[in-house]
Amino acid sequence: MSLDAVWHEIYDHHGGCSFYVNQKTGNWRKNKPTDATIVKVDPDSIWSVWNDTAQMTLYYYSKTNKWTSHTPPPFCPVVSLPVLAKKPSLRKHISIPTIASMPNQKSFEQPYDRYVGLPSPASVDDTCQIYQQFNTTSYEDTALSNMHTKEQQTPSPPNASTQKVKKQGLLLQTAKAPIEFNCRSKIFPQSFKRQLTFPLLHSSQRSTLINGPGTSPPKIKFCPCASSKTQSPKTPSPPPSLSPSSLSPLSLSFTLSPFSPLSPSSPFSPATILSPFLQCSPSPPSKGSDNNIYTSAFEHYAATQFNIHKRGIFKRTPIPLDEMSHWTKYSINKPLLKTTNKNHTKDALASFKKIQSIMGDRPRKYHGRLCNCDDVMDIQSILMCGITKGQHIRDEIYVQLCKQLNHNPSPTSTQKGWELLVVLCSTFPPSKDLAQCIIQFVEGHSIQQPTNNHDDNDGGGNNNDNSNPAPHSSSFASYIRLKIKGVYELGPRESVPSRAEIQLARTTTLQQQQQHKVQQENEFENEIGITVFGTPLDIIMKNQQLLDRTTIEEAQQLKIPRIVPLLIRAIGQLDGHSTEGVFRIPGLADMVSLLKTQINSDYILDGGHEFPRAKDLNICGDDPNVPASLLRLWLRELPTPLIPETYYEQCINGASNLDSVTSIVDSLPEVNRHILLYTIGFLQEFLSPDVYKLTLMAVDSLAIVFAPNFFRAPLTDDLALALQKSKFEQLFVKTLLLGPKVNMEAQLYGPL
Amino acid sequence: MSSYNYIIKYIIVGDSGVGKSCLLIQFTDKRFNAGRELTIGVEFGTRFISVDDKQIKLQIWDTAGQESFRSITQSYYRGAAGALLVYDISRRESFEHISTWLADVRRHANPHTTIVLVGNKSDLDESKRQVTSEEAERFAKENGIALFLETSAKSASNVEEVFVKTAENVYEKIKSGEFTSNETSGIRLGPVQKSSLSEETQGGACC
Numbered sequence: 001m002s003l004d005a006v007w008h009e010i011y012d013h014h015g016g017c018s019f020y021v022n023q024k025t026g027n028w029r030k031n032k033p034t035d036a037t038i039v040k041v042d043p044d045s046i047w048s049v050w051n052d053t054a055q056m057t058l059y060y061y062s063k064t065n066k067w068t069s070h071t072p073p074p075f076c077p078v079v080s081l082p083v084l085a086k087k088p089s090l091r092k093h094i095s096i097p098t099i100a101s102m103p104n105q106k107s108f109e110q111p112y113d114r115y116v117g118l119p120s121p122a123s124v125d126d127t128c129q130i131y132q133q134f135n136t137t138s139y140e141d142t143a144l145s146n147m148h149t150k151e152q153q154t155p156s157p158p159n160a161s162t163q164k165v166k167k168q169g170l171l172l173q174t175a176k177a178p179i180e181f182n183c184r185s186k187i188f189p190q191s192f193k194r195q196l197t198f199p200l201l202h203s204s205q206r207s208t209l210i211n212g213p214g215t216s217p218p219k220i221k222f223c224p225c226a227s228s229k230t231q232s233p234k235t236p237s238p239p240p241s242l243s244p245s246s247l248s249p250l251s252l253s254f255t256l257s258p259f260s261p262l263s264p265s266s267p268f269s270p271a272t273i274l275s276p277f278l279q280c281s282p283s284p285p286s287k288g289s290d291n292n293i294y295t296s297a298f299e300h301y302a303a304t305q306f307n308i309h310k311r312g313i314f315k316r317t318p319i320p321l322d323e324m325s326h327w328t329k330y331s332i333n334k335p336l337l338k339t340t341n342k343n344h345t346k347d348a349l350a351s352f353k354k355i356q357s358i359m360g361d362r363p364r365k366y367h368g369r370l371c372n373c374d375d376v377m378d379i380q381s382i383l384m385c386g387i388t389k390g391q392h393i394r395d396e397i398y399v400q401l402c403k404q405l406n407h408n409p410s411p412t413s414t415q416k417g418w419e420l421l422v423v424l425c426s427t428f429p430p431s432k433d434l435a436q437c438i439i440q441f442v443e444g445h446s447i448q449q450p451t452n453n454h455d456d457n458d459g460g461g462n463n464n465d466n467s468n469p470a471p472h473s474s475s476f477a478s479y480i481r482l483k484i485k486g487v488y489e490l491g492p493r494e495s496v497p498s499r500a501e502i503q504l505a506r507t508t509t510l511q512q513q514q515q516h517k518v519q520q521e522n523e524f525e526n527e528i529g530i531t532v533f534g535t536p537l538d539i540i541m542k543n544q545q546l547l548d549r550t551t552i553e554e555a556q557q558l559k560i561p562r563i564v565p566l567l568i569r570a571i572g573q574l575d576g577h578s579t580e581g582v583f584r585i586p587g588l589a590d591m592v593s594l595l596k597t598q599i600n601s602d603y604i605l606d607g608g609h610e611f612p613r614a615k616d617l618n619i620c621g622d623d624p625n626v627p628a629s630l631l632r633l634w635l636r637e638l639p640t641p642l643i644p645e646t647y648y649e650q651c652i653n654g655a656s657n658l659d660s661v662t663s664i665v666d667s668l669p670e671v672n673r674h675i676l677l678y679t680i681g682f683l684q685e686f687l688s689p690d691v692y693k694l695t696l697m698a699v700d701s702l703a704i705v706f707a708p709n710f711f712r713a714p715l716t717d718d719l720a721l722a723l724q725k726s727k728f729e730q731l732f733v734k735t736l737l738l739g740p741k742v743n744m745e746a747q748l749y750g751p752l
Numbered sequence: 753m754s755s756y757n758y759i760i761k762y763i764i765v766g767d768s769g770v771g772k773s774c775l776l777i778q779f780t781d782k783r784f785n786a787g788r789e790l791t792i793g794v795e796f797g798t799r800f801i802s803v804d805d806k807q808i809k810l811q812i813w814d815t816a817g818q819e820s821f822r823s824i825t826q827s828y829y830r831g832a833a834g835a836l837l838v839y840d841i842s843r844r845e846s847f848e849h850i851s852t853w854l855a856d857v858r859r860h861a862n863p864h865t866t867i868v869l870v871g872n873k874s875d876l877d878e879s880k881r882q883v884t885s886e887e888a889e890r891f892a893k894e895n896g897i898a899l900f901l902e903t904s905a906k907s908a909s910n911v912e913e914v915f916v917k918t919a920e921n922v923y924e925k926i927k928s929g930e931f932t933s934n935e936t937s938g939i940r941l942g943p944v945q946k947s948s949l950s951e952e953t954q955g956g957a958c959c
Contacts (some may be wrong), residue, residue, distance in 0.1 A: 070879045243912040388858070494859060495852045572923035584790060585769045588845040589852065636820060657829060696788045707798070719827055726824075730792070 107320040142446050181472055219524050298402050299325045301433075307334050326407040329361050336403065337396050347385050348396045350676070354378040355400050358420055381419065383427045385497045389432055394492070398430045402441055418476075419506040421714040424485035428492035435484050445478040476509075498590040504597050531600045532563045534637045537671045559750045560674045563599060567631040570617055576624035577685065578694040583705045585628030595619045595630055631679075632709045641712035642672050648711065655731040658739050665736065676710065676748045680733075681742030703734040756800060756807035756942035761883060762915070762924050763861070764827055765826070765853050766838035767846040768817030771872040774905035775838065776814045779915050785904050791816040793824050801916055803923045809942060829860035833931065833938030834868065834918040841871045844882040847891075854895060862937055864930050868899040868923040870914055875904035921953065 060275035137605055204625035247629075302325040309324060309332065310316040324336070326563040356362035358378050385392045401424065421442070430438055486494075497505070540561045548557045558565070576582045587593075598619055620626035635642055643651060647664060654660030663672055683702050686695060716722050764772040767955055773791050780797040796813045814834070815825035829835070835857045839846040852867065857867060869892045871883060885902055892900040898921055903910040922939070923932045931939050 387855075495855045581769050581788075584818075585843070586767055586817075586845065586849065589849055632820060698788065701788060701790050704792055705818060705820070708818065718822065719793075722824060726793060 007508075037320060044330075075736050077605070135258055147522060148330060155659050175411075176507060182294055183279075252681045255265055297444070298399075298406060299439050300335075301354060301437040302399070302403075305338060306336050307338050309334055314324040325403055327361075327404050327409065329356070331356075332400075335396050337392065339396075340393060341392070344389075344393055344396065347389055347393050348400070351382050351385055351393070351397050352400045354382050355404055355417075355420065356398075359404060359408075359416045360410070361404070375416075376502050379423055380496045380499075383423070383493075386424070386428045387492055387494070387496060394428045395431050398424060398438060402438065415509075418507045421480065422483065422509045423479055423497070423502055423505045425487055426493075426501075427487070427497060429484060429487045435488075439477060439481050439484065498593060500590045500594045501597070504594070511610035512614045532561060534639065535632060536639050537561065537669075537675075541671055556749070558748055560671060560678060560748065561658050563634060564631070564675055564678060566599070567627040567634070568679070570620065570627035571624045571631070571682075572620060573617060574620055574624035574627070576628065576695075577691050579624050580694065582624055582686075582695050582697060583623050583628050584697060584701060587623055587629035588621070591619060591621055591623070591626045592629045592633065595626055596633070599630075632706070635709040636712075642676055642710045643668065644672070645712065648714065651711070651732045652725055652728040655728040656735060658735055661732060661735045662739065674750075676736075678744055679706070680736050681744040681747060683737055686739055687737065699734055699737050700730070702737060707733045756809045758806065758923075758926070758942055759811055759940040760833045761917060761938035762812040762834040762836060762918065763829055763857075764814045764836045764838060765829075765834040765857065766817055766826070766836075766870075767843075767849050767853075770817065770838045770843070770846045771905045772817065772836075772838050772841040773814050775836070775872060775911060775914070777872070778905045778908050778911045780812070782908070786906075787944055788874060790818070793821055796829050799915075801919055802867070802932070803916070803919050806923065807942065807955065808919055808923070809886075810919060812915075826856060826860045829857060830862075831938040832857075832861045832865055833922045833925075834866045835861055836868050836870050836914065837916070838872050839883065839888075839899070840873050841883045841888075842876050842880040843872055845890065847871075847883040850891070851895075854897070864925060864937065866899075866918055866925070867897045868901070868914060868918050869897045869919075871900075871902040873906060874902040874909060875907045876937045911939045912944065 079531060254505055263279050299322065303321055306321070306324055309319045312334075332349060332352050335345055336352075337348075339345070339348075355360060357364055358375050369571045382397060400423055401417060405414060405421070408417065419440075429435065486629055544562060545557065571582070594614060647668065650664055651661075655662065665676065668676065683706065685691065686697055686702060687699055692698060707726065710733060711729045713725050713729070764776060766791070771955060773789075773795070774784060774786075776795075779890070780935070782798045783933050791814060794815050798809060799811050800807060800878050802808065813828050815828060837849050837857065839855050841847075849904050857865065861935050869888060872883065885900075888902075891897075891899050892937055899914075899917055901910050901917070903914055905911060909913050912951065918945055926939060931937045
């Protein structure tokens with residue numbers, strides 16, 4: 001059967017009509033072709049092919065499984081719709097695969113917040129190309145001397161695509177559905193038939209390519225059929241595989257790449273999206289040559305993503321790449337990253353100057369008058385820029401900082417740079433492929449931090465004495481990895497971190513660089529240190545009990561996380577009972593976050609045994625609303641609500657009846673019940689008329705304030721309904737508050 | 753009154769306890785209620801005003817200041833033509849949190865939304881003041897906030913002005929074409945305007 005004659009009939013769900021695509025020519029029409037074979041396409045089992053223009057590679061995407069692959073799927077039909085997507089008039093007939101446009105720079109320009117950042121249909125122009133037209137360069141041309149070219153071929157779209165998929169999960173119905181097609185036919189495009197004979201690359205090999213681009217002398221080998229490929233340059237090549245012997249320890253540790261076809265169950269589940277961060281071995285580079293890999297990861301990123309900068313007045317010569325990716329004391333005249341948006345240029349140049357100022361490489365100009373700018377204000381303005389101006393500028397800031405950390409001659413400047421990196425990583429995420437590059441960069445550079453005992457601090461990453469790896473290097477790298485992972489989960493922050501937060505993050509940098517001994521012996525999970533915020537109750541309790549078992553008698557062991565009585569006692573000690581609007585009025589955000597950080601670090605260091613400490617109370621600045629706000633924040637940050645969702649409807653239905661409320665509370669998991677009742681017991685103290693006179697917080701007000709912290713109503717678009725339900729949540733809390741007085745001690749230590 | 757030219761949507765945001773609901777009640781009902789009831793989620797009030805001889809119906813959404821309600825209230829930001837950021841001049845914290853509220857509004861509302869900074873409780877004794885008007889004015893200027901006023905919901909000082917000036921600013925934007933009438937811009941045509949203007953506004957895409 002001639003391929004020319006095969007037309008795919010594709011049903012467009014948005015438009016509600018079918019259209020027809022010629023698989024070979026890419027022609028498109030609405031009317032059914034008469035003289036051709038029609039292949040019906042249904043929405044399962046088909047893969048689409050996409051061109052990642054940034055990386056000059058093809059990749060394949062299965063809508064059904066949400067897999068991407070750099071190799072053609074061996075047993076599935078593949079369809080491309082390039083012409084269709086290229087014609088603006090036709091776009092309305094397809095829904096655009098969100099996955100495909102992510103690697104495109106255009107989509108980076110949009111902030112990827114939770115509700116925005118969907119690729120514009122315009123970006124399809126560039127991302128989607130017919131695979132037959134794709135002209136791959138032979139991989140055999142990729143000599144070592146030509147690393148940059150090779151880098152361009154190194155596939156990385158899945159990095160980007162995973163983010164996209166994660167977002168799809170968040171967006172739920174709002175995400176545009178990728179093109180759906182389906183093919184019942186057994187006909188494959190000719191070029192793919194040949195590739196069916198290729199063995200599928202093992203995932204570890206593929207992820208090596210993704211994660212360790214430009215790895216040390218890579219012996220690039222072809223798959224068994226490689227020769228046939230080079231003979232037909234119009235056939236898309238599967239990515240080259242590296243011979244296992246050339247894999248770096250780092251890249252080997254990425255074996256469970258989220259893109260692995262070997263883990264088909266949920267390759268893009270939120271947990272696995274971040275797997276490169278989690279599974280990246282924290283072991284420091286042990287061979288001198290390996291260090292080159294780490295530093296070069298950034299330089300190779302630079303090779304593919306950077307603008308070409310020129311200098312000179314008459315004869316403008318391009319600045320060599322290694323110079324571009326190294327520290328400089330001069331200004332830059334263009335953004336480092338390629339951009340089409342003029343507005344970015346100004347922001348990028350300004351942020352570069354600020355980075356230099358912060359690191360002490362550029363004197364601040366005073367203009368003859370008092371300048372009240374300091375480091376923190378510069379940092380805040382950089383962060384503000386990154387928060388508000390979208391992903392592209394965020395990446396620009398990250399690479400600018402990496403550039404200034406690369407081969408930085410000054411230890412002081414370097415240290416300030418690391419501090420800034422920690423602050424950045426707590427504020428907004430880099431894009432996915434840059435994130436991996438940064439982690440490798442940190443791993444390669446952490447050895448030269450001023451806190452270590454080596455004397456070769458003033459050299460670049462390549463000058464380190466790697467035969468004796470610094471013990472803390474991996475600890476800091478995993479700290480950064482953790483930070484990036486965290487910021488991916490939470491998304492970019494909505495507001496600029498306060499001065500206190502920035503200062504704390506900077507201090508933490510030093511601590512993290514120095515802290516190494518104990519942590520390395522533990523598993524990665526413990527290395528994080530259990531924080532009490534955003535951690536499941538059972539894990540908090542497990543850790544607390546482990547600590548308490550050795551130090552505290554059983555009768556004295558708490559049945560609830562220590563932070564709860566800590567904060568509640570702090571509210572009491574700070575005269576919460578006589579403060580007008582207690583619980584209602586928020587504490588100063590700076591103080592709340594300071595107290596949060598303090599408590600968190602106490603938990604890591606000693607389990608936070610004493611409570612509340614004088615210094616904790618000090619942080620609160622005499623305002624009981626600070627611990628009160630933090631208590632509510634802690635409740636809201638629990639991974640599952642204190643009253644779990646499974647109980648929600650029950651609670652709503654029986655909110656006014658004390659008996660049913662009591663029986664629901666009794667059926668709650670033990671820890672949840674104790675926390676709930678302990679808090680209720682405390683709030684009951686505020687119901688007495690004497691206290692009310694001072695606080696003006698009536699039972700209704702207390703219920704309004706606390707209900708949304710105990711419950712988390714299921715997400716709904718129906719806001720009226722949500723408000724309706726929230727009234728019942730409040731009623732539930734009110735019923736509980738007006739019920740029998742709770743014995744707080746019994747909730748704390750269990751029934752005697 | 754059933755004949756009006758525009759409906760303009762406002763939102764009032766700010767920390768809990770700064771007097772957002774009191775401002776609204778003072779403006780719509782001309783009374784002050786020192787009650788301590790908390791706002792649950794979002795409540796709203798309406799009033800007609802006239803700007804440049806045009807009748808404008810203000811639809812004012814009063815949001816709960818509790819952080820725990822933020823996720824609900826943010827969805828009401830969409831399509832607000834005016835946003836009142838309220839702080840309490842006797843509580844410095846509420847002023848320091850304004851930048852967070854501002855970021856929220858910028859993030860969730862229309863980019864052309866007229867943002868107004870309001871320092872409430874100006875009736876309080878000067879000794880209780882923790883935020884000077886100079887400081888707030890500078891903040892407004894630095895952050896591109898169109899208007900700043902100190903009000904008192906209790907004495908009704910400047911309350912009318914805040915709402916009317918915001919409406920004037922929005923109306924200027926309508927006239928200059930920065931806003932067109934549709935749901936996302938927070939401006940809808942009233943029955944009067946619809947008949948005369950419906951052709952003009954057809955196809956106008958906002959932002």
